[in-house]
Amino acid sequence: MTVSAQNSYISYTGNGSTSAYSWPYKLFAAGDLKVYTVVISTGVETLQTSGGAGTYDYTISVNADYSGATITLNNNLPTTHKVFLTRVQALEQATDYIEGDAFPAETHEQTLDKIVLQLQQHEEQLKRSLKFKQSTATRSEPSIPELTADTVIKVNSAGTGFETQSTTDITTIAGIAADVTAVSNIAADVTAVAADATDIGTVATNIASVNTVATNINDVITVANDLNEAVSEVETVADDLNEAVSEIDTVANNIADVQTVGNATNIANIATVAGEITPTNNISTVAGIAPDITTLAGTPGLTTLAANAANISIVAGINADVTAVAAIDAAVSAVNSNAANINAVNANSANINAVNANSTNINTVATDLAGSDTIGTVATNIGQVQNFAQAYRISATAPTTSLDIGDLWFDTTNNVMKVYSSGGWITAASAINGTADRFTYTVSSSTSTITGPDDDGNTLAYDAGYLDVYLNGVKMVNGTDVTVTSGTSIVFASPIGVSGTDVVDIVAFGTFELANFSINDANDVSTAGISDGQVLLWNASASTFQAGNASSAEVYGFNKNASGELIVTTTNQGADNIDAATYAAFDDVLFAASGFTFSISNGNLIATV
Numbered sequence: 001m002t003v004s005a006q007n008s009y010i011s012y013t014g015n016g017s018t019s020a021y022s023w024p025y026k027l028f029a030a031g032d033l034k035v036y037t038v039v040i041s042t043g044v045e046t047l048q049t050s051g052g053a054g055t056y057d058y059t060i061s062v063n064a065d066y067s068g069a070t071i072t073l074n075n076n077l078p079t080t081h082k083v084f085l086t087r088v089q090a091l092e093q094a095t096d097y098i099e100g101d102a103f104p105a106e107t108h109e110q111t112l113d114k115i116v117l118q119l120q121q122h123e124e125q126l127k128r129s130l131k132f133k134q135s136t137a138t139r140s141e142p143s144i145p146e147l148t149a150d151t152v153i154k155v156n157s158a159g160t161g162f163e164t165q166s167t168t169d170i171t172t173i174a175g176i177a178a179d180v181t182a183v184s185n186i187a188a189d190v191t192a193v194a195a196d197a198t199d200i201g202t203v204a205t206n207i208a209s210v211n212t213v214a215t216n217i218n219d220v221i222t223v224a225n226d227l228n229e230a231v232s233e234v235e236t237v238a239d240d241l242n243e244a245v246s247e248i249d250t251v252a253n254n255i256a257d258v259q260t261v262g263n264a265t266n267i268a269n270i271a272t273v274a275g276e277i278t279p280t281n282n283i284s285t286v287a288g289i290a291p292d293i294t295t296l297a298g299t300p301g302l303t304t305l306a307a308n309a310a311n312i313s314i315v316a317g318i319n320a321d322v323t324a325v326a327a328i329d330a331a332v333s334a335v336n337s338n339a340a341n342i343n344a345v346n347a348n349s350a351n352i353n354a355v356n357a358n359s360t361n362i363n364t365v366a367t368d369l370a371g372s373d374t375i376g377t378v379a380t381n382i383g384q385v386q387n388f389a390q391a392y393r394i395s396a397t398a399p400t401t402s403l404d405i406g407d408l409w410f411d412t413t414n415n416v417m418k419v420y421s422s423g424g425w426i427t428a429a430s431a432i433n434g435t436a437d438r439f440t441y442t443v444s445s446s447t448s449t450i451t452g453p454d455d456d457g458n459t460l461a462y463d464a465g466y467l468d469v470y471l472n473g474v475k476m477v478n479g480t481d482v483t484v485t486s487g488t489s490i491v492f493a494s495p496i497g498v499s500g501t502d503v504v505d506i507v508a509f510g511t512f513e514l515a516n517f518s519i520n521d522a523n524d525v526s527t528a529g530i531s532d533g534q535v536l537l538w539n540a541s542a543s544t545f546q547a548g549n550a551s552s553a554e555v556y557g558f559n560k561n562a563s564g565e566l567i568v569t570t571t572n573q574g575a576d577n578i579d580a581a582t583y584a585a586f587d588d589v590l591f592a593a594s595g596f597t598f599s600i601s602n603g604n605l606i607a608t609v
Contacts, residue, residue: 003026003113003116003117003120007025007120007124008025008086008087008117008120008121008123008124009084009085009086009087009124010023010024010025010084010085011038011082011083011084011085012077012082012083013040013079013081013082014076014077014078014079014080014081014082014083015077015079016076016077016078016079017076018076018077019072019073019074019075019076019077020070020071020072020073021070021071021072021073021083021085022068022069022070023068023069023070023071023085023087024068025068025087026066026067026068026113026117027062027063027066027068027069027087028062028066028089028110028113028114028117029062030050030060030062030069031050032087032088032089032090033060033069033071033085033086033087033088034047034085034086034087034088035047035048035050035058035071035083035084035085036048036083036084036085036086037056037077037081037082037083037084038081038082038083038084039080039081040080040081040082041080045084048073052074053074054074055074055075056073056074056075056077056081056083057073057074058071058072058073058074059071059072060072071085086124087117087121088121089114089117089118089121091118093111093114093115095107095108095110095111142160142161142162143161143162144162145162145163145164147164148164150166150167150168151164151165151166151167152164152165152167152170390402390407391404391406391407391408392407392408392409392410393407393408393409393410394409394410394412395409395410395411395412396411396412396413397413398411398418398425403420404420405420405421406419406420407419407420408420408428409425414461414486414487414488416428416461416487416488426463427461427462427463427487436507436508436509437458437461437462437507437508438505438506438507438508439454439458439460439505439506439508440454440455440456440503440504440505440506441454441455441503441504441506442455442501442502442503442504443496443497443501443502443503443504444497444500444501444502445497446495446496446497446498447492447495447496447497448491448492448494448495448496449489449490449491449492450489450490450491450492450504450506451488451489451490454506460488460489460490460506460508461487461488461508462484462487462488462506462508462509463487463508463509464484464485464486464487465478465484465485466508466509467484467506467507467508467509468506468507468509469481469482469484469490469504469505469506470504470505470506470507471492471496471502471503471504472502472503472603473503473505473600473602473603473604473605474560474566474603474605475558475587475588476492477587480493481493490504490506503603524543524544524545525544525545526544526545526546526547527547528547529547530547531547536548554570554571554591554592554593554594554595554596555570555571555578555589555590555591556568556569556570556589556590556591556592556596556598557569557570557578557582557583557586557588557589557590558586558587558588558589558590559585559586559587560587566598566600566605568598569582569586596608
């Protein structure tokens with residue numbers, strides 16, 4: 001076979017229920033395949049062992065034509081794992097061509113195939129290694145420096161090769177990574193500080209004064225804000241202190257009165273009075289209605305009104321709703337008088353919803369009751385309906401309860417109608433006529449089970465055990481050569497139709513019970529003058545049965561010898577005795593008059609008398 005462009009590896013993700021995985025590429029030997037399991041969450045991989053007893057060790061089966069292989073883990077692979085298969089072809093050339101020897105194409109092709117597999121293997125490994133881009137200007141082979149502890153490899157300053165660098169500085173920077181990040185986030189501020197280095201030096205020289213100003217910064221801000229006003233209080237105070245008669249000095253001389261006025265309680269009262277005078281002058285207004293206030297104070301209902309102020313506010317907020325309710329007071333009264341009914345409806349809301357959901361069915365019932373009233377007819381005859389439901393069953397398994405003689409059961413497993421009799425379930429055909437059915441099957445391919453339609457389209461059905469089976473004219477032994485228990489199929493102990501065409505004949509006997517019957521009840525039988533030992537013989541001239549002497553009784557026993565030949569053993573008109581052991585070994589027994597001879601023609605047993 002040829003070798004197509006293909007991978008040297010394949011991976012599968014576990015599903016918790018699979019242990020067998022396919023290697024779909026060419027493989028010459030089981031040892032050329034490596035199997036790894038990988039934990040998905042951590043990436044940890046483990047090389048598994050062929051034929052090992054570990055959890056995910058494996059067995060491998062290589063296809064006979066080397067087209068692939070199947071590996072089977074000791075356990076199903078869970079969803080948390082992957083299995084990774086990779087081909088590791090041995091780097092060797094084991095084919096030795098001998099001068100003058102034959103040149104076998106298959107051996108030569110396998111040698112070439114192994115070389116191609118080795119190249120594909122190297123390509124897969126190269127794909128997983130670091131490489132320069134195809135467009136890089138570097139075409140030399142830069143060497144990797146000797147490895148030393150605690151160093152990393154980096155490109156040199158010339159960009160022409162590699163060199164090592166200690167990891168000490170890297171470790172130090174890693175240790176202050178948070179600080180580096182913080183400085184990086186304020187890089188603009190650091191640049192601004194660097195630009196103001198001279199001013200920062202001046203501030204540092206005068207730091208004592210700066211600290212004093214910082215301590216009193218609020219006062220400094222207040223003074224600065226005042227000096228920027230159109231009328232500065234600081235400037236006003238300075239100007240007043242320079243006057244001949246200073247208002248500030250006057251206030252200082254009367255500081256006790258000023259402090260009284262400035263008392264927290266008094267100043268609040270003064271502010272209140274001032275607020276009522278300017279701008280609305282409420283104090284004058286109140287004084288003007290003093291008589292009305294006196295009258296209102298003497299009204300007794302104001303206290304109650306004030307106590308219900310919250311409720312009055314609520315009613316005022318829903319005055320539209322109050323008006324609407326007043327307009328339907330009659331309906332409200334009706335609802336109140338039917339409160340019990342409304343509560344009952346609410347308690348039965350689930351039933352009401354169910355009625356609504358089934359309204360179509362309810363309407364259908366109502367239409368029937370008003371019209372044909374078939375529902376009423378069924379109700380009147382419910383006894384007969386229930387009796388039919390109990391007497392006729394349809395199921396895959398035989399009913400076992402409420403059984404009465406004459407009950408019907410359609411066996412859906414075998415598609416057969418059966419009747420319950422005193423002996424249990426029997427096919428309906430047996431219950432009706434008790435006759436025999438015959439089936440013939442021609443079998444030309446290996447078959448163990450005979451079932452379904454026969455050569456004439458008749459579907460096989462029988463009462464278990466009540467049938468004879470013949471293979472090419474030879475009767476089979478029930479329970480040994482064939483199994484005849486299902487009622488719908490015949491199962492041979494050994495396949496038939498293997499070496500040619502076989503013919504299977506089946507005679508199925510219906511089972512039935514005879515009522516008590518006297519031979520004298522037959523209209524063509526006369527028992528007059530009959531004596532012991534006589535039998536009824538047919539008198540063709542008189543068209544009736546009459547007493548007569550029977551021919552000698554004979555027993556014919558049938559079985560097969562070791563070569564499969566049919567052996568017939570007889571009592572030889574009573575001259576020979578058949579012991580119990582011989583009789584028990586017969587496959588079948590025939591009781592008849594003496595004088596029968598037997599032969600086989602075209603596989604059929606012929607009896608001649």
